Amino acid sequence: MSAARTSIAALAAAACVALGFGLVVAPMRAQDARIDALLRELSASRAQQERATVDTETSRSPVVVRSGGLDARDLDAIAARIVALDHAEAKTDALVAAEAKAPTPAQLAARSDVQHQVDAMIARGHARREDVHAIGSEMESDPEGRTELARQLAVAINTGKLVPDDPPAMHP
Amino acid sequence: MNQLRTTTTKTVLSLLTALAAFAVAQTSDAGASYPSSAYCNWNTDGSGACSGTLAAFRASSDPNAYAAFFSNSAYSSVEGQLNGRFFYCVASPSQVPVVQTLASATPTAFFTVWFNTTGSCTNLQVYSLSQFL
Numbered sequence: 642m643s644a645a646r647t648s649i650a651a652l653a654a655a656a657c658v659a660l661g662f663g664l665v666v667a668p669m670r671a672q673d674a675r676i677d678a679l680l681r682e683l684s685a686s687r688a689q690q691e692r693a694t695v696d697t698e699t700s701r702s703p704v705v706v707r708s709g710g711l712d713a714r715d716l717d718a719i720a721a722r723i724v725a726l727d728h729a730e731a732k733t734d735a736l737v738a739a740e741a742k743a744p745t746p747a748q749l750a751a752r753s754d755v756q757h758q759v760d761a762m763i764a765r766g767h768a769r770r771e772d773v774h775a776i777g778s779e780m781e782s783d784p785e786g787r788t789e790l791a792r793q794l795a796v797a798i799n800t801g802k803l804v805p806d807d808p809p810a811m812h813p
Numbered sequence: 814m815n816q817l818r819t820t821t822t823k824t825v826l827s828l829l830t831a832l833a834a835f836a837v838a839q840t841s842d843a844g845a846s847y848p849s850s851a852y853c854n855w856n857t858d859g860s861g862a863c864s865g866t867l868a869a870f871r872a873s874s875d876p877n878a879y880a881a882f883f884s885n886s887a888y889s890s891v892e893g894q895l896n897g898r899f900f901y902c903v904a905s906p907s908q909v910p911v912v913q914t915l916a917s918a919t920p921t922a923f924f925t926v927w928f929n930t931t932g933s934c935t936n937l938q939v940y941s942l943s944q945f946l
Binding site: 784785787788791792793794795796798799800801804805808811812 | 931
């Protein structure tokens with residue numbers, strides 16, 4: 642009788658353990674498996690996004706947005722892109738400059754004449770509006786010459802050798 | 814007597830209504846806010862840099878201070894005056910859009926310009942900040 646009771650108790654205990662496993666442990670394992678699957682999916686999705694970001698950003702910006710932070714390789718890549726962009730910008734400016742037509746003999750003569758006036762103006766230390774307007778008129782058809790002249794005035798002004806009477810006295 | 818009391822009550826009520834309307838009309842600004850100041854630095858070789866907003870140059874203690882963004886058919890430039898000294902540089906073709914942006918920007922748009930010894934702007938940037946509104 643006692644053995645039978647013990648067997649029944651053991652069976653009951655085993656049934657409880659099985660029930661507990663079925664109710665608690667099995668669902669937990671299933672949940673873990675689902676979480677693992679979701680994490681794998683998320684990881685694949687992030688990798689795809691990063692590839693897309695790099696592809697999109699490479700051609701127009703030195704900065705690449707990454708979800709996982711930056712490491713030394715990223716910084717090197719960004720630095721290389723900045724250098725490449727700087728070179729591209731310098732190349733654009735150089736191309737624009739190269740596309741400028743060679744000055745005509747008339748333009749060269751006007752530039753020479755104007756140069757004397759600019760030198761005199763700098764020697765005087767004073768830029769008057771009428772002088773600069775006259776110079777600009779003489780070089781009306783020579784935008785490159787006017788740009789170069791503006792740079793000369795800028796150098797004289799920034800070094801304090803030339804003081805413009807007023808703002809319009811700065812622009813040939 | 815009653816008429817006097819009615820008039821007084823009406824006056825008091827009108828004043829209270831006006832006071833309430835005034836209190837409601839008051840707005841409170843939140844967020845960071847500070848004035849921008851104009852700044853320029855010239856090196857002995859004529860290179861240098863300037864920064865600030867148009868409003869800051871206007872509000873400078875130097876009565877002749879100004880900053881300007883200029884464009885004509887030949888070139889674009891940035892210029893100004895601060896503390897008795899002028900600065901002036903010609904923008905490169907790739908900087909022209911920035912000059913145009915600055916020319917049409919609000920007076921509180923913050924700009925920085927660097928210029929070299931050849932009268933060229935070496936770098937030009939514009940920065941819109943809520944703090945300067």
